Amino acid sequence: MPKNIMPPGWEPPFPAWQSVWRDTNDPLLTAYFGIQAKQPALLEHWATPAFSSQYAPLSLERGSYVDQSGVKNYLYIAYWRLSEYQRWWSLEGNSGWWANRARLSEDAGYWREIVVMQFDRFETLHSVDEPHGVGVSADGMDGPMEKHGYSGAMRDRIPLSAEDDMKEIASIHTPLQAQAKDGGARVLVVPPENMCVIRSGQNWSFCEAEEKAYYLQHLYPVLLEGMHYLRDNPAESNCYSLRFVDNKDQAWGCVEQSFGLGYSTDLYAFENWARDHPTHLAIFGNFMQMVETFGEEMKLRLWHEVTVLQKDDCEFEYIGCHPKTGLLGYI
Numbered sequence: 141m142p143k144n145i146m147p148p149g150w151e152p153p154f155p156a157w158q159s160v161w162r163d164t165n166d167p168l169l170t171a172y173f174g175i176q177a178k179q180p181a182l183l184e185h186w187a188t189p190a191f192s193s194q195y196a197p198l199s200l201e202r203g204s205y206v207d208q209s210g211v212k213n214y215l216y217i218a219y220w221r222l223s224e225y226q227r228w229w230s231l232e233g234n235s236g237w238w239a240n241r242a243r244l245s246e247d248a249g250y251w252r253e254i255v256v257m258q259f260d261r262f263e264t265l266h267s268v269d270e271p272h273g274v275g276v277s278a279d280g281m282d283g284p285m286e287k288h289g290y291s292g293a294m295r296d297r298i299p300l301s302a303e304d305d306m307k308e309i310a311s312i313h314t315p316l317q318a319q320a321k322d323g324g325a326r327v328l329v330v331p332p333e334n335m336c337v338i339r340s341g342q343n344w345s346f347c348e349a350e351e352k353a354y355y356l357q358h359l360y361p362v363l364l365e366g367m368h369y370l371r372d373n374p375a376e377s378n379c380y381s382l383r384f385v386d387n388k389d390q391a392w393g394c395v396e397q398s399f400g401l402g403y404s405t406d407l408y409a410f411e412n413w414a415r416d417h418p419t420h421l422a423i424f425g426n427f428m429q430m431v432e433t434f435g436e437e438m439k440l441r442l443w444h445e446v447t448v449l450q451k452d453d454c455e456f457e458y459i460g461c462h463p464k465t466g467l468l469g470y471i
């Protein structure tokens with residue numbers, strides 16, 4: 141966010157809420173299961189029974205996007221408590237399908253990115269007191285909150301920031317550890333300690349016609365530009381991967397929601413981009429104009445969830461994917 145429009149004492153003219161969970165002993169977990177193919181069918185054959193089996197996820201979403209190599213990706217986004225996920229994954233039908241060598245000869249690439257969200261390394265932010273993402277499984281919402289609307293607020297909301305700067309020492313040029321199997325067709329990648337994961341969502345399905353047109357004409361194009369900047373300039377932005385995903389319904393139809401899923405060397409990469417880069421400044425500036433134009437009638441919903449990862453708290457697996465998929469390009 142622009143520093144110059146936030147002088148000391150500046151009050152953001154938009155409120156914010158965070159999701160709260162009573163039990164913070166069993167961490168939350170996000171699992172992204174993706175396929176690179178013209179259609180999602182091969183993945184869906186696994187997913188349909190898997191996600192309705194015992195220990196099914198707390199919530200499930202679908203999305204699709206075309207990546208920087210022009211390849212179509214379909215994905216499921218599933219949330220669990222860690223212990224329930226482990227029970228679910230231990231069922232042969234769920235994990236065995238991924239381990240099966242049959243995946244190697246199919247006309248598709250598969251990827252699986254599993255992220256544990258320890259409560260002291262995690263925060264959520266919502267522009268309305270209606271949850272999105274992992275917030276759907278929360279016990280409630282807290283707000284309007286004070287810790288928002290200034291640069292560094294995201295960091296301040298992560299409990300660990302009180303005692304740890306959460307900085308990653310290695311640069312984006314440091315090769316990531318990886319383990320190749322099945323003649324190199326299957327690769328497990330280890331991210332650096334403190335890699336930052338952001339899922340930042342937009343929901344314009346509740347907007348009246350005039351606000352929707354405003355969002356699509358003014359805000360959406362600059363958002364797209366920002367997402368492409370992060371996706372295409374890792375050396376400058378320290379962002380390994382950015383997927384700008386359209387949410388889909390159960391039949392893979394459009395639902396007027398999207399999200400950016402980003403991985404960066406540490407949370408400062410996203411903090412710096414949000415504060416200084418012309419693309420997020422343009423996003424922020426257009427948003428402020430929307431707030432001025434539509435005031436309390438504004439129906440656009442924005443939200444994000446941010447995790448600072450421990451490298452042993454995740455799994456990134458790529459099977460027959462093109463070399464620029466996710467973290468694969470950095471091994």
Ligand code: HEM
Binds near residue numbers: 141292294399414427
């Ligand atoms: C329509 C889309 C977006 C709008 C209108 C928007 C606007 C904003 C606003 C108003 C804030 C301040 C939040 C607060 O603390 O109250 C913010 C923070 C932030 N945004 Fe965005 N944003 C959008 C999309 C994104 C996306 C897709 C990403 C990354 C993938 C992103 C990254 C960030 C980060 C990292 C911060 C936290 C900065 C900090 O606290 O230091 N934003 N954005």
